[in-house]
Amino acid sequence: MLDGLREAIIRGEHQPGALLSEGTLAQTYGTSRTPIREALQQLQIEGLVEVRPRVGSFVREPSRRELGELFQLKAVLEGLGVQLLAQRGRVAETDLLRDNLAESERAVADGDVERYAQLVHDFHSLVIQGADNTRLSEHYQMLMNQLAYHRVVMNTLRHPGRLGASLHEHRTVFERIVDKDAFGAEQAMRDHVRCSEREAMTHREEPAPE
DSSP, rough: OHHHHHHHTTTTSSTOOOOHHHHHHHHHSSSSSHHHHHHHHHHHHHEEEETTTTEEEEOOOOOOOHHHHHHHOOOOOOHHHHHHHHHHHHHHHHHHHHHHHHHHHHHHHHHHHHHHHHHEEEEEEHHHHHTTTTHHHHHHHHHHHHTTHHHHHHHHHTSTTTHHHHHHHHHHHHHHHHHTHHHHHHHHHOOOOOOHHHHHTTTTOHHHHH
């Protein structure tokens, strides 16, 4: 149940600022309010939920500053990931990344934002998986949860021209990996993350103070 609620928030099924009713969630997941309350408390620790005493629990949206800090960490972790992967040479993940790019090209040609968003998630996950570093994977997953990255990606990919630009950036990263250019791969990934950050910040409104 905890995993299901976390995934629902990350994927944007519960929008930022939305009230998370314990009663409604208990009905949805077929359980009592106690495990729901415990799950909400855990998600508050993870940064996904804000619990306001005597008011309720709400989907938390990072402030502009927090979002920027999360993207900074993302650039560092994914930069390290591609560096380690490039140093390993050809492994199963590099072949999967090649397949991912082929599918991504079809999704972009079709203008299929939903499909491409999933492929973006898969691309970055494969990079971290291919780095073969357990601690990196653990910290990365925590970061991605706090960033609610699927929701961020869906918003940015709707910006004009972003689908094609994102695909081009992924291709560049992949080329550096295949060339075993660890430094170049890291720089390409950091550039890609910075582009994603700029898109995410565009037209983003700061929540009104309470």
